Amino acid sequence: MSILVVGSVALDTVETQSGKVSDSPGGSALYFSTSASFFAPVNLVGVVGEDFDFSTINFLRKKEVDLSGLQVEKGETFRWGGRYHDNINFRDTLFTYLNVFESFHPVIPDKYRDSRFVFLANIDPELQLEVLKNVNAPILTVLDTMNFWISGKRKELDEVMRHVDVMILNDEELHELTGIINLNSAARTLLNQGLKVLVIKKGEHGAVLITGNDYFSTPAFPVEKVIDPTGAGDSFAGGFVGYLASCKRLTKNNFRKAVAYGTTVASFSVESFSFNRLKEIGRKDIDKRLELFRAITRF
């Protein structure tokens, strides 16, 4: 079943110990779409400037990603620049030029409205709410956010949280959102407030899935050399939502497998800059690594 994603499309300038790329395609909506499209068709809503070179994302057209919702606006594309430390878990943001993304107002094409799965990537909660009003009874809605909105637009974010099924966030965001340090207690608090499913990303330490009646914890897939972690979280979300959209039923075990798929797709994503690694692989490679992942974690 098809997935709607609304998020950013960016040109990233990234420097790590392994090298540097300039103005490479990136952004939450692109990382998500690329990753989810291994599993299900994706309808993308986002914005780029007139300078955006569509040939750099040609690979998405072969992958059932509908780009008709990608608006082209007068001006320049959102640009982000960052430099990762020797310890690649840390980075400095060198610049953020929102450009056309600053006044982004998502327009959901009519043909997108019946998307059965919705992923609200990290954008202004007010816009996320609007998106939800413009889709017809999706089966599953999934929310991402960031510290900026948790502290800056808490009321609006709370309102979005009341209208989604699943929230994906990292351990720091969970802490900031609840004020509770213990991850499990924090998660329970959010579930008691109405969320059905919580997925906590812990980067190199894996992920945890908590629902009303299930608890699943997994380490990350061990990547020998992380080249560029940019987009890992959105790649995770893409594998997670993508796999669920490919399932006949949303069972407890399928949610667990979705987390494992998210982890696996993210592990490929970080093996190169931008989408270079994800462009090389197919569903078979992902399935093969998922089996390896399962073998690594069994006792």
Next chain:
Amino acid sequence: MSILVVGSVALDTVETQSGKVSDSPGGSALYFSTSASFFAPVNLVGVVGEDFDFSTINFLRKKEVDLSGLQVEKGETFRWGGRYHDNINFRDTLFTYLNVFESFHPVIPDKYRDSRFVFLANIDPELQLEVLKNVNAPILTVLDTMNFWISGKRKELDEVMRHVDVMILNDEELHELTGIINLNSAARTLLNQGLKVLVIKKGEHGAVLITGNDYFSTPAFPVEKVIDPTGAGDSFAGGFVGYLASCKRLTKNNFRKAVAYGTTVASFSVESFSFNRLKEIGRKDIDKRLELFRAITRF
């Protein structure tokens, strides 16, 4: 088969968000022995002062822990005091009085020399080497250490590492020992230098086992409320070595299960101060939680 452990016996004064205990029994050898004794007989070598109240560790006598190697020396017992932060992963050491532990010289009783498993808890590498010279062909030798020795007695530590099979250390220690940030690359470096098995403890993030022909990664067991993390690492080691000592053969899968048992015993240990929780439980409780742990991590 029986296990020899050489390490510290201490009186801990610990303060966490949940309360405070003063002069409670602790130390690596005691945490290890308590945990390992769920699985196999333990021969303990350590030292206490004349002030040590043996009635506080009476529970060990019922658990096949031989304390005849616990020397009583003139003077006071090793004392450690610490205060944990609100984020219980961090702590400040308030005081360390080595007392009789300062001049500790392990004496291995004759009847201990045929112990088939040896755990060298975190003490001076020179003493660890001496212990190894005083045991008869053990099946498996396991080493623990800490940053203090990695930076202070590197040559001696390297020598010990050449004579043991397994090393258990945390991610920071692994980094300090190798100078390599990526955990997997760092581990490979140590294996290439001769260690057969490496176990990396990541606290609340679980553990990784790396050998020449196996790789196993596991999250931690999710403890709802950590009361006191003191001794968690030695409890892990106790469950790990203890389980192996109970196995007929040291297979790949038994090493994995040993990590899972270590994780499980540690999860009990942190649920109360000192040995209060470990005193309450039996092997059945551990096995039950191990099954729950397995269920939580499967997909």
